[in-house]
Amino acid sequence: xxxxxxxxxxxxxxxxxxxxxxxxxxxxxxxxxxxxxxxxxxxxxxxxxxxxxxxxxxxxxxxxxxxxxxxxxxxxxxxxxxxxxxxxxxxxxxxxxxxxxxxxxxxxxxxxxxxxxxxxxxxxxxxxxxxxxxxxxxxxxxxxxxxxxxxxxxxxxxxxxxxxxxxxxxxxxxxxxxxxxxxxxxxxxxxxxxxxxxxxxxxxxxxxxxxxxxxxxxxxxxxxxxxxxxxxxxxxxxxxxxxxxxxxxxxxxxxxxxxxxxxxxxxxxxxxxxxxxxxxxxxxxxxx
Amino acid sequence: xxxxxxxxxxxxxxxxxxxxxxxxxxxxxxxxxxxxxxxxxxxxxxxxxxxxxxxxxxxxxxxxxxxxxxxxxxxxxxxxxxxxxxxxxxxxxxxxxxxxxxxxxxxxxxxxxxxxxxxxxxxxxxxxxxxxxxxxxxxxxxxxxxxxxxxxxxxxxxxxxxxxxxxxxxxxxxxxxxxxxxxxxxxxxxxxxxxxxxxxxxxxxxxxxxxxxxxxxxxxxxxxxxxxxxxxxxxxxxxxxxxxxxxxxxxxxxxxxxxxxxxxxxxxxxxxxxxxxxxxxxxxxxxx
Numbered sequence: 001x002x003x004x005x006x007x008x009x010x011x012x013x014x015x016x017x018x019x020x021x022x023x024x025x026x027x028x029x030x031x032x033x034x035x036x037x038x039x040x041x042x043x044x045x046x047x048x049x050x051x052x053x054x055x056x057x058x059x060x061x062x063x064x065x066x067x068x069x070x071x072x073x074x075x076x077x078x079x080x081x082x083x084x085x086x087x088x089x090x091x092x093x094x095x096x097x098x099x100x101x102x103x104x105x106x107x108x109x110x111x112x113x114x115x116x117x118x119x120x121x122x123x124x125x126x127x128x129x130x131x132x133x134x135x136x137x138x139x140x141x142x143x144x145x146x147x148x149x150x151x152x153x154x155x156x157x158x159x160x161x162x163x164x165x166x167x168x169x170x171x172x173x174x175x176x177x178x179x180x181x182x183x184x185x186x187x188x189x190x191x192x193x194x195x196x197x198x199x200x201x202x203x204x205x206x207x208x209x210x211x212x213x214x215x216x217x218x219x220x221x222x223x224x225x226x227x228x229x230x231x232x233x234x235x236x237x238x239x240x241x242x243x244x245x246x247x248x249x250x251x252x253x254x255x256x257x258x259x260x261x262x263x264x265x266x267x268x269x270x271x272x273x274x275x276x277x278x279x280x281x282x283x284x285x286x287x288x
Numbered sequence: 289x290x291x292x293x294x295x296x297x298x299x300x301x302x303x304x305x306x307x308x309x310x311x312x313x314x315x316x317x318x319x320x321x322x323x324x325x326x327x328x329x330x331x332x333x334x335x336x337x338x339x340x341x342x343x344x345x346x347x348x349x350x351x352x353x354x355x356x357x358x359x360x361x362x363x364x365x366x367x368x369x370x371x372x373x374x375x376x377x378x379x380x381x382x383x384x385x386x387x388x389x390x391x392x393x394x395x396x397x398x399x400x401x402x403x404x405x406x407x408x409x410x411x412x413x414x415x416x417x418x419x420x421x422x423x424x425x426x427x428x429x430x431x432x433x434x435x436x437x438x439x440x441x442x443x444x445x446x447x448x449x450x451x452x453x454x455x456x457x458x459x460x461x462x463x464x465x466x467x468x469x470x471x472x473x474x475x476x477x478x479x480x481x482x483x484x485x486x487x488x489x490x491x492x493x494x495x496x497x498x499x500x501x502x503x504x505x506x507x508x509x510x511x512x513x514x515x516x517x518x519x520x521x522x523x524x525x526x527x528x529x530x531x532x533x534x535x536x537x538x539x540x541x542x543x544x545x546x547x548x549x550x551x552x553x554x555x556x557x558x559x560x561x562x563x564x565x566x567x568x569x570x571x572x573x574x575x576x
Contacts (some may be wrong), residue, residue, distance in 0.1 A: 023433050028441040032433060078398060083390035102371035103444055106394065107437050110366060110401065114432030117405045121425035129418040136424050137409035144402030145311050145320060149395050153316040156391055 001278035008048050008065065009041040011058060015066040019119060031096050031108035032115070036073045038091045040286075042211075042279070043068045043185040049275050050189025050200050063125035064135060064188045067116040071143055072181060074112035077105055079152070113143075126192055134191055142180040151177025164240035171209065178215075179208035186276075199268045206262035207280050213255040214284045216241040220248060222287065255284045289566035296336050296353065297329040299346060303354040307407060319384050319396035320403070324361045326379045328574075330499075330567070331356045331473040337563050338477025338488050351413035352423060352476045355404040359431055360469060362400035365393055367440070401431075414480055422479055430468040439465025452528035459497065466503075467496035474564075487556045494550035495568050501543040502572045504529040508536060510575065543572045 016036050023029040044065035051061035080087040080095040081102060088098050097105035117136055119125065126132045141147055154173040158165050165173065186204035187197035220243050242251045262280045266273040304324050311317040332353035339349030368375040368383040369390060376386050385393035405424055407413065414420045429435055442461040446453050453461065474492035475485035508531050530539045550568045554561040 023438075026438070026441045026445060028437060029433055074398075078394055081391075081394060083394060103369075104441075106366055106369060106371060107441055107444075109398070110362075111433035111437040113398065113401055114428050114437065117424055118428030118432060121421050121428060129421040133409050133417040133421050133424070136405055136421070140402050140406030140409060144406055145317055145399035149316060149399040149402065150311075150314070153314045153392075153395055156395075157314060 001275050001282060004049070004275055005041060005045050005279070008045045011048070011062045012041055012044045012066050012069055013037070015062050015119075016070075019066070019115065027100050027104045028107045028111060031077075031100055031104050032112055034093075034099065035077045035096050035108055035112065036070060038093075039069070039072075040288075041065075041069060042283070043072055043181060045279060046182065046185035046204065046276070047188040049279070050186050051192050052189070053269055053272060053276075054189045054193035054195050056189060056192045060124065060126065061189070061192060063119055063122060064192065065185075067119040067125070067135075067139065068181065068185050068188070070112045070119065071116040071139065074109040074116070075143075075148060075152075075181075077109040077112065081105055084152075084156075128194075131192055131194065135188060138187070138191065139184055142184040147176055147180035148178075151175070151180070158239065164238070164244070166240075167242075167245050170240055170242065170245065174209065174212040175205070178212050179205060182208035182211065199265055202265035203262045203276065203280075206258045206265060207283060210255040210258035210262065210280070211283045213242040213251050213258070214286070216243045217248065217251055217255070218287070219243070252284075259284055289563050289570060292337070292563055293329060293333050293567070296333045299336070299350045300329055300332045300354050300357055301325070303350050303407075304358075307354070307403065315388050315392045316395045316399060319365075319388055319392050320400055322381075322387065323365045323384050323396055323400065324358060326381075327357070327361075328576075329353075329357060330571070331360055331469060333567060334470065334473035334492065334564070335476040337567070338474050339480050340477070341557055341560060341564075342477045342481035342483050344477060344480045348412065348414065349477065349480060351407055351410060352480065353473075355407040355413070355423075355427065356469065356473050356476070358400045358407065359404040359427065362397040362404070363431075363436060363440075363469075365397040365400065369393055372440075372444075416482075419480055419482065423476060426475070426479065427472055430472040435464055435468035436466075439463070439468070446527065452526070452532070454528075455530075455533050458528055458530065458533065462497065462500040463493070466500050467493060470496035470499065487553055490553035491550045491564065491568075494546045494553060495571060498543045498546035498550065498568065499571045501530040501539050501546070502574070504531045505536065505539055505543070506575070507531070540572075547572055 020029060020033055047065040047068060048058055048061045052058065076090060077096045079085050080090055081097055087095055089095065096108050116139065120135050120139065121132060143149065151173050155177060158173065183201055183204040186200040190197040190200055219241065246254055259280045263277040266276055308317060308321055335353040335356060336346055336349045340346065364378060365384045367373050368378055369385055375383055377383065384396050404427065408423045408427060409420060431437065439461050443465060446461065471489055471492040474488040478485040478488055507529065530542070534542055547568045551565040554564055
């Protein structure tokens with residue numbers, strides 16, 4: 001599975017390089033290259049592995065994988081801005097607005113979002129335009145003001161709320177902020193093949209929540225040198241997290257139970273889905 | 289033509305209302321409603337008029353028109369940010385980051401961009417998915433790091449350049465920053481109909497440049513009470529403009545010549561394209 005993640009990361013990087021090569025060397029394009037490098041490529045792996053399970057060649061699925069990583073990269077660049085989370089470090093490196101400036105960071109995020117849709121619209125992504133437009137429509141729904149951006153807005157609203165969020169509210173917030181894009185990634189395979197995406201959807205919803213619970217665990221137990229970003233920020237800000245609501249051990253066992261649910265949801269695929277089960281277990285064992 | 293612009297503006301507003309209605313009332317959605325109100329709706333008019341010339345019903349073309357206005361609105365919200373042009377007024381009203389805050393303005397712009405692609409991907413926009421994906425692909429190219437965002441990046445780079453831009457460079461910058469989206473709008477009609485977009489493209493390239501030259505003229509001669517935004521900003525900043533390069537009279541006559549070129553490019557459509565000729569003349573006579 002580790003090898004699979006690395007192979008996928010290599011293919012996605014080559015696709016980014018190919019898309020960005022003709023765009024020249026202005027700071028906005030240099031910033032796009034910088035912001036799209038590295039990371040675990042978890043979303044790309046979900047796209048390519050769910051696609052492989054449905055008989056889609058990596059040469060094709062790498063385009064949808066690159067699209068979702070471009071979209072994810074845009075969200076990180078804007079999230080890190082001084083007016084948002086105000087983070088100086090990302091993956092152990094200076095964030096885009098620190099390395100360049102805020103105006104460049106705004107434009108880098110804007111252009112990475114556009115790139116996600118541009119890549120999905122290419123012939124290489126799927127020969128059938130109906131499949132491509134289905135991917136565009138679902139990615140827009142997952143990432144806009146009814147998906148990821150809604151989650152970010154709920155996160156901002158929570159900061160000035162009278163009371164910390166309860167478990168229901170924080171689950172909904174995280175489902176929007178992180179879960180929707182993870183779900184899109186796992187459903188991209190069946191969507192590319194014109195197959196039923198419901199089993200992949202159930203897998204991804206459980207996985208996405210486990211992922212976010214483990215992120216809250218890492219914010220308490222993590223090592224900034226390993227995670228490459230500041231830790232303890234949420235507790236310091238007095239924000240409700242899965243750890244503040246469930247306790248450290250409660251959060252860990254909830255994440256483990258969700259990973260079991262995620263693995264069970266893959267039963268229609270039998271052992272062919274073992275790489276996706278491995279990645280679910282990896283998500284709650286990772287130190288970064 | 290004035291009536292046509294107003295009718296188009298009404299249809300586009302109803303489409304925005306319908307798309308945004310199910311999204312609730314968080315500040316990000318309130319900001320999307322606020323930022324997408326008003327304006328001349330020039331781009332929407334170009335979409336709907338070019339579509340009508342190719343036999344496309346307004347009930348259909350209003351979706352592509354709304355998409356391009358959402359994209360244009362996103363660019364204005366981000367352009368107005370303190371780290372970009374730092375404008376407090378837009379269309380005579382406080383800008384989004386003034387009325388709410390910077391974080392909300394970043395998210396409002398992000399979500400309006402997503403909305404543009406979400407709307408283009410809807411069945412209502414075109415029954416044939418191949419036509420919809422062609423619109424998505426071309427809008428992404430027109431607005432990303434090889435189109436509008438490239439123009440904005442060139443604009444930022446010009447501020448710290450050793451010498452002011454020359455006429456060739458400022459024309460290229462403006463073609464990217466403003467021209468690409470205007471060209472997309474005029475070509476949307478033929479693209480929706482599967483027709484040749486070349487005459488509309490030639491019309492729009494001349495029109496877009498005339499539009500931008502007249503913007504520079506208004507920055508010198510305009511009345512802030514009429515334009516609803518600060519005037520004289522470019523001259524104050526020592527930026528090269530068409531007026532600084534051609535003189536006020538030279539700029540006016542260049543814009544007039546471009547409008548004649550734009551009208552001539554419509555000859556394949558005969559007198560049926562007179563509303564588009566009228567809008568070209570309007571572009572260089574407007575006071576706002």
